[in-house]
Amino acid sequence: MKPSSLFPSKPTPTCTALSVLPLLLLAFYALRHHGQHQQHHVSSRNADHFRRAFLSSAANATLAAYLRALTLRPHVAGTAPSLDAARLVREHLESLGLETHVARFAPLLSYPARVSLAARFPNGTSVDLPLTEPGLAPDAVVPYHAYSPSGSAAGARAVFVNYGREEDYAALAAAGAEVEGCVAVARRGDLSRGDVVRAAASKGVAAVLMYTEGDAAGLGRAAGGVERGTVMRGVGDPLSPGWAALEGGEALGLDDEEVSARFPKVPSLPVSAECAEMILASLGGPPAPPEWTETMGFKVRGVGPGPTALNFTYQGEKKVATIHNVFAVIRGLEEPDRYILLGNHRDAWTYGAVDPNSGTAALLDIARRYALMMQRGWNPRRSIILCSWDAEEFGMIGSTEWVEQNLMTLGSKAIAYLNVDCAVQGPGFFARATPQLDELLIEITKKVKDPDNKEATVYEMWTKANDGIDIQRLSGIDSDYAPFLQYAGIPSVDMYYGKDFPVYHTAYDTYDWMVNHGDPFFQRHVAAAGVWGLLALRLADDLILPFNYLNYTNQLRGYVDILNNLLDGNISVHPLTLSIQALASVAKEVELEAEKLSAEQTTGEPGVLRRRALNDRLMLAERGFLDADGLPYGQWFKHLVYGPSDYRSRTSFFPGIAEAIWRSARMRSGEGQASIQHEIWRVARAIQRVADVLGGRPL
Ligand SMILES: [Zn+2]
Numbered sequence: 001m002k003p004s005s006l007f008p009s010k011p012t013p014t015c016t017a018l019s020v021l022p023l024l025l026l027a028f029y030a031l032r033h034h035g036q037h038q039q040h041h042v043s044s045r046n047a048d049h050f051r052r053a054f055l056s057s058a059a060n061a062t063l064a065a066y067l068r069a070l071t072l073r074p075h076v077a078g079t080a081p082s083l084d085a086a087r088l089v090r091e092h093l094e095s096l097g098l099e100t101h102v103a104r105f106a107p108l109l110s111y112p113a114r115v116s117l118a119a120r121f122p123n124g125t126s127v128d129l130p131l132t133e134p135g136l137a138p139d140a141v142v143p144y145h146a147y148s149p150s151g152s153a154a155g156a157r158a159v160f161v162n163y164g165r166e167e168d169y170a171a172l173a174a175a176g177a178e179v180e181g182c183v184a185v186a187r188r189g190d191l192s193r194g195d196v197v198r199a200a201a202s203k204g205v206a207a208v209l210m211y212t213e214g215d216a217a218g219l220g221r222a223a224g225g226v227e228r229g230t231v232m233r234g235v236g237d238p239l240s241p242g243w244a245a246l247e248g249g250e251a252l253g254l255d256d257e258e259v260s261a262r263f264p265k266v267p268s269l270p271v272s273a274e275c276a277e278m279i280l281a282s283l284g285g286p287p288a289p290p291e292w293t294e295t296m297g298f299k300v301r302g303v304g305p306g307p308t309a310l311n312f313t314y315q316g317e318k319k320v321a322t323i324h325n326v327f328a329v330i331r332g333l334e335e336p337d338r339y340i341l342l343g344n345h346r347d348a349w350t351y352g353a354v355d356p357n358s359g360t361a362a363l364l365d366i367a368r369r370y371a372l373m374m375q376r377g378w379n380p381r382r383s384i385i386l387c388s389w390d391a392e393e394f395g396m397i398g399s400t401e402w403v404e405q406n407l408m409t410l411g412s413k414a415i416a417y418l419n420v421d422c423a424v425q426g427p428g429f430f431a432r433a434t435p436q437l438d439e440l441l442i443e444i445t446k447k448v449k450d451p452d453n454k455e456a457t458v459y460e461m462w463t464k465a466n467d468g469i470d471i472q473r474l475s476g477i478d479s480d481y482a483p484f485l486q487y488a489g490i491p492s493v494d495m496y497y498g499k500d501f502p503v504y505h506t507a508y509d510t511y512d513w514m515v516n517h518g519d520p521f522f523q524r525h526v527a528a529a530g531v532w533g534l535l536a537l538r539l540a541d542d543l544i545l546p547f548n549y550l551n552y553t554n555q556l557r558g559y560v561d562i563l564n565n566l567l568d569g570n571i572s573v574h575p576l577t578l579s580i581q582a583l584a585s586v587a588k589e590v591e592l593e594a595e596k597l598s599a600e601q602t603t604g605e606p607g608v609l610r611r612r613a614l615n616d617r618l619m620l621a622e623r624g625f626l627d628a629d630g631l632p633y634g635q636w637f638k639h640l641v642y643g644p645s646d647y648r649s650r651t652s653f654f655p656g657i658a659e660a661i662w663r664s665a666r667m668r669s670g671e672g673q674a675s676i677q678h679e680i681w682r683v684a685r686a687i688q689r690v691a692d693v694l695g696g697r698p699l
Pocket residue numbers: 345355356392421422
């Protein structure tokens with residue numbers, strides 16, 4: 001869809017009585033001029049009033065009802081129940097009187113066709129291992145890894161590879177355990193599923209079984225739950241890298257190198273902790289290192305390989321399917337061409353009560369409350385767009401295709417993207433953001449009541465739990481903020497309640513689990529929706545955008561300090577230091593300018609244009625971190641401060657520099673140093689670009 005058809009203009013009323021036109025124009029002029037003098041004060045007073053109205057209109061029963069309706073059936077992307085969920089969301093938004101849109105795409109998705117796993121134990125018995133979950137409904141998808149290649153292993157010995165990291169394979173090699181040709185059993189740790197399989201394939205493993213360790217109590221992994229998930233590398237439709245997957249549009253072939261590089265080379269399958277235990281407890285071979293076994297819930301003697309042997313088959317089907325993003329647009333009154341986006345995905349591996357529909361329920365409730373405010377006369381200064389994404393679980397596909405399609409529009413008009421995936425997984429507030437948004441996030445959490453302590457605010461309990469402010473950054477590629485920040489350079493936030501939940505991607509992620517464990521009174525939903533909706537209101541209504549680039553500067557300085565400790569003396573971080581200095585002085589000037597313009601009484605055109613000019617610089621500065629050449633991990637990723645790097649490089653900032661450091665350890669020293677220095681220069685130039693945009697003076 002073209003940007004213009006995304007926001008079709010409303011029909012303009014025509015005046016038939018031409019004779020009254022001059023009179024009307026005169027009246028309009030008078031009103032407009034009168035309005036302009038009042039505008040500043042009236043609108044800020046109104047904004048406060050409506051923010052209070054927003055907070056007081058929260059309703060936990062409504063949130064519960066939304067969640068119930070969204071989670072009646074499993075709704076994996078590309079299936080009929082998933083389309084029903086899209087309809088439900090659209091109809092709800094429409095029923096509120098909001099303007100809605102749907103964007104359809106046709107990406108490559110992946111579903112299981114046939115799976116089997118049998119073990120032959122040392123005592124001679126052969127057993128078909130359980131591959132599904134107790135009580136799994138017939139309309140729910142069996143546990144699988146999306147985009148796993150089809151394949152099989154016959155009579156292959158099982159071997160335990162711990163978390164599947166480099167150091168785990170090194171420990172196996174040191175113990176004399178051969179993994180080549182084996183079926184590796186790995187437990188889920190910090191690596192992504194795809195990275196675990198890729199690492200295993202590089203060691204010559206034939207197939208990978210992956211399990212997630214059980215929780216002590218409650219429904220979930222303890223009850224035989226199995227964690228589904230994608231093993232595709234990168235984000236977005238694999239057949240349309242860098243452009244939108246439109247029906248009838250250009251699509252690469254499955255055998256294209258760029259496409260096949262996105263998928264692992266060996267098949268993999270998630271299994272339950274019980275299934276893994278049956279295999280692992282029967283292995284011989286060298287003993288498992290104590291640091292592996294001390295954190296395991298069951299006993300293993302050896303790491304293998306064998307003597308237990310496995311027959312494994314996975315057959316999957318990759319096919320192009322239709323997905324649906326649903327939008328509601330609340331047009332800004334003064335600056336309709338500036339967008340604040342709130343996004344959450346709707347597709348789920350099963351029922352999705354936590355992941356992602358706790359967030360969808362919050363989004364729908366925000367829509368309800370905004371609609372209520374509109375009935376009472378509120379209109380945002382800038383446009384607010386509520387986005388309900390499809391096919392996130394397959395690799396942020398719905399959001400990525402839409403961002404690719406609308407890159408120019410978003411690049412010139414989007415102010416911030418506010419993501420909520422699992423709004424509620426349990427207790428405790430967590431947030432990730434680009435640093436210019438930290439201060440706003442902190443301010444907002446002071447305005448929202450804590451869900452678990454009536455006397456406190458979200459801010460008080462959040463800082464108490466972390467001994468201060470703890471805002472993480474957005475280098476991950478684990479939710480829909482990735483295309484907005486890492487491809488389009490749009491300042492972003494991601495937030496949620498609860499750190500971890502035992503029913504993650506299992507058939508037990510249900511409404512009942514939410515009511516019994518996650519959020520019995522839906523107060524955490526209320527708090528999540530409160531912070532999310534209020535953030536958007538401030539960004540939509542503040543005269544000067546509440547962005548603080550001094551904070552960004554401080555964060556960058558911290559990164560350079562860490563980097564300095566990692567590097568040897570032959571590599572200079574001086575280019576970074578210089579560009580950060582330039583950014584710091586611009587950020588200080590901009591802060592003064594913002595204070596002045598906020599207090600300024602000048603109304604009418606000069607005031608409006610001065611504020612708009614500053615706001616544009618604040619909005620566009622983040623784009624300076626983008627670099628056309630992208631990252632070593634993948635050219636599609638354009639952001640040089642936040643983005644993915646090779647999993648072995650292990651830093652959460654400057655991904656290009658991090659990967660160059662990791663690679664240089666495997667190069668001749670001069671060559672490695674030159675590539676690190678080049679990546680440092682690239683980041684330094686990016687920071688200088690940010691300073692130039694923010695300062696707004698090309699000469
Ligand atoms: Zn999710």
